[in-house]
Amino acid sequence: MPATMSDVARAAGVSVMTVSNVLTGRKRVGENTRRRVLAAVDDLGYELNLTARHLRAGRTDTIVLVAPRFDHPYFGELAARLSKRLERTGRHLVVEQSGASREGELEALSLARLHLYDGVLLSVVGMTPDDVERLRTTVPVVLLGEQDMPDRFDQVRMDNVEGARLATAHLLATGSRRVAAVGGSTSGRGMTFVRTLGWRRAHEEAGLPADDALVLPAGQSDLADGREAVRRLVREGTSFDGVFAFTDTLATGVLAGLAEAGLRVPDDVQVVGFDNLDASEFLVPGLTTVDPGHDEMADHALRLLDRLIDPSPGAGAGTAVEPERVTGPVSLVLRGTTRPAP
Amino acid sequence: MPATMSDVARAAGVSVMTVSNVLTGRKRVGENTRRRVLAAVDDLGYELNLTARHLRAGRTDTIVLVAPRFDHPYFGELAARLSKRLERTGRHLVVEQSGASREGELEALSLARLHLYDGVLLSVVGMTPDDVERLRTTVPVVLLGEQDMPDRFDQVRMDNVEGARLATAHLLATGSRRVAAVGGSTSGRGMTFVRTLGWRRAHEEAGLPADDALVLPAGQSDLADGREAVRRLVREGTSFDGVFAFTDTLATGVLAGLAEAGLRVPDDVQVVGFDNLDASEFLVPGLTTVDPGHDEMADHALRLLDRLIDPSPGAGAGTAVEPERVTGPVSLVLRGTTRPAP
DNA sequence: CCACGCTGGTTTATCGATACACCGGAGCCC
DNA sequence: GGGCTCCGGTGTATCGATAAACCAGCGTGG
Structure with missing residues (x-):
């Protein structure tokens, strides 16, 4: 004992x-x-015994980041950023996994678990607005990285459409005419759909046709999915000279697929990713990608969360905080998988 | 309320x-x-309210993985594996960060926090045996991934020496004569030192000299460190025709450095990594690397932990469980960064 | 001389859920 | 008919720490 x-x-x-x-x-x-x-x-x-203290104090000084999966580099990097910020105020970050896009989604991580923390940063990749709507809880929650969720919640989003538009526009501007959208989807409302929208918009603005045959969905294993997408294009003889991959991880798989097919990057096919992961700079050639403003997103997320945790020093009770939607600034990082602008 | x-x-x-x-x-x-x-x-x-339940029940059905950093892909993958196993028994995994190799190491993540969980999987990368020795706690702890820690604890280790030997031996067997050890160290007792030992041993076995000038230490940012190592070799005119990088992340940086220097892989320089990350297969060319037996390690870790959590159904109290040291099987995964064996 | 404040402590109630003892009645066996 | 279990419940103590109220002793100022 x-x-x-x-x-x-x-x-x-x-x-x-x-x-x-x-x-x-x-x-x-x-x-x-x-x-x-x-x-x-x-x-x-x-x-x-912190458990006892928590019960008594009603406070844990701990924030949880709920990510779809542990083994996705994007969330690792996000967690690191968040953790650094929280340390400053003497708080902790822990990461849990929701097992996104499965049946149980949030169910798996029962609602009650959220009460173990002072606040929740919930990545809603792969969840539908309905899933989120069902999320009735009194714990402060900020949603991360998606679009069009119930406005009952604070949300920090990437500018998915604009990012996708930027990426695709750059490919078109540097000479690509048949740009595959790897990870895309022509229906739904999630990230995949929205970025597909940006891809389409870039084509419109350039006065070029966007061919739906170039929209290739991805599954659970981004790396393999990216490679498979290229294999499929080659196998089916679909011509393409550019790829906008919806995540850097997909892009990594795409690069592998292109190498396998003997296609040169960027000469035969240009590639752009999305996320600007740490590793992307070090791929060979370096991956051109969309930077979603990581630091700004982390800052916003914690600001919104703190607003909910702290019962608003000025206003009295009953003064519900108006939910906010923040969108991070996107920018394009140019590297070796694309040709220099003309 | x-x-x-x-x-x-x-x-x-x-x-x-x-x-x-x-x-x-x-x-x-x-x-x-x-x-x-x-x-x-x-x-x-x-x-x-799970907090209340935990206090009363003295059980949380939650295991914590304490990793040095959130943004290290190796631990992300490990966490995913562990999580999958724990789900089967209705338990949860959460990940915390120790902020390895800083002053505060475990201090930052105060000992008391460990009590929030039924068991702790502690990655001791970057900790000294002394640090670990100081760790007096009643919570079940299993150490991960290191060597020569106080035998008061259960330990699941990689076969670092053998893995490093395998990697280096393969480089030597396929024609490399000047193999740099990127991430190595000629002193201490941590992972870096032990893998350096394996590197040295392979040279001995092959009857070839191991040049300490080829041992290049790494810092906190593996990707950049790997690239920098190559830059330094080139800058200082140290000849080399092979690289054993102590992690796949370092190897990724090395590949970037080699490309930058105009050195071809594997023709001019062969490269081998260590970890067999998911992404390594998808680098171009595919990274030859040491696979540390991920699944076995995860299995062992949880077996040992459960042994400590469950107060041994058969034996009575006072029957201290004898600490165990398990070493996972290493194997070499051959890919494109090395030449075919002759 | 007494009210008052400070210092260094103790007592009591409480956070929310749960283990355990227990209850009266019904059914059942030998 | 005594002893047993099963049923659908209720009351109470308890997990470990802490906030808030309280208290004894001492010095001090008016």
Whole structure:
């Protein structure tokens, strides 16, 4: 049995409350008793039980990032950014997995779990607005990275349409005429659909036709899916001279597929990704990609969350905070998978 | 204020205990009362407070993986594997960050936090045995991925020496004579040192000299460090025709550096990594790398942890479990960054 | 001389859920 | 008919820490 605070109290000959005070420093304690308590703590190898503190205090100083999957580099990088910011205020970040796009989605990570944290950053990739609508909870929640979710929630989104438009427009401007949209989808309302919209819009603006045969959906395994997309284009003889991959991970797979097919990048086929992962700069050739403003998104997300956690210092209760939608600034990062602008 | 269980009880006209029983299904409850309770739950939007349950039950059904950093793909993949296994037994995985190799190391993630979980999988990359020795806790802990830690703990390790030896031996067997060890170190006892040992051993076995000038340390940013290592070799005119990079991430940086320097892979320089990340197969050319037996490691880690969590069904108390050290099987995965064996 | 404030502590109630003991009645076996 | 289990419940103590109220002793100023 681990030692409890009252064990320490008994050993030190003081009350539990005094032990608590020594440990938290919340009240002054005489130097003598202080030392006795600390000695007892050391002696018994006592460790604070945070669970009990949480129950009593109703606060955990911990934020959770709920990502669709653990093994997706994008969320790893996001978590790192968030964690760094939270450390400044003495808080912690933990990451949980929702197992996106499966039946159980949020169910798997039962609603009750969210109560274990002061706030929730919920990535809603692969969830429908309906899924989110069902999410009735009193825990502060900020949604990340999607579009058109119920406006009951704060949301931090990428500018998906504009990012996709930028990427595609650049491909068209540098000479590509048949740009595949890898990871795209012609229906639904999720990220895949919205970026497909941007792809289409770029074509319109350039006065060029967008061929739906070039929209290739992706599945669960981005890397393999990217490669498979290229294989399929080649196999079916669909001509293409550019690829807009909807994530950098897909793009990595696409590059592998192109190499396999003996197609040169960027000479035969240009490629643009989306996310600007750390690794993308180091691919060979370096991946041209859309940078979704990582830092701004992290800043916004935490600002919105803090607004909900802190019961608004000025306003009284009942003053519901008006949900906000923020969109990060996108920009195109030019590297070796595209040709220089003419 | 969120509704509590006793609110529900009052609304349904039953005792709290009955509500609890309905919700957990731990005892039989009449169909009528059951329905009344569920109606009340729905009505009040009641959500179970897991914190309270944890305090009472002394169990959280949650395991934590403590990784040095969130944005390291290796741990993302590991987390995914662990999570999948834990789901089978109805448990959860959460990931926390230790911020390895900083002052605070585990301090940052205060010992008390570990008590929030039923068990801890602690990656000790970048920690010294002393750091770990200081780790006095009653929570079940299994150490991951290192060597020569205090044998008070269970440990699941990669066969670092053998993996490094394999990698280097293959480079030597396929014609490389000057093999750089990127991420290596000629002192200490951590992973970097041990893999350097394997690198050295392969040279000995082949009767070839191992030049310490080819051992290049890495810092915090593996990708950039890998590239920088190549830049440095080129800048300083150190001749080399092979690279053993101590992680696949470093290898990715190395490949970028080689491309930048106009060196062809594998014709001018062969490259081998370590980790067999998902992405490594999709680099161009595909990265030859050491596979550390991911699945076996995950299996072992959880087996050892469960052994500690479950107070050994057979033996009585006081029967201390003998700490175990398991080493995963390593194997070499051959891809395009090395030449075919002669 | 007494009210007053400070210091260093103790006592008590509480956070929300759950283990456990227990209850009256019904059914059943030997 | 005594002893047993099963049924659908209820009351109470408890998990460990902490906020808030309270208290004894002492110095001080008016």
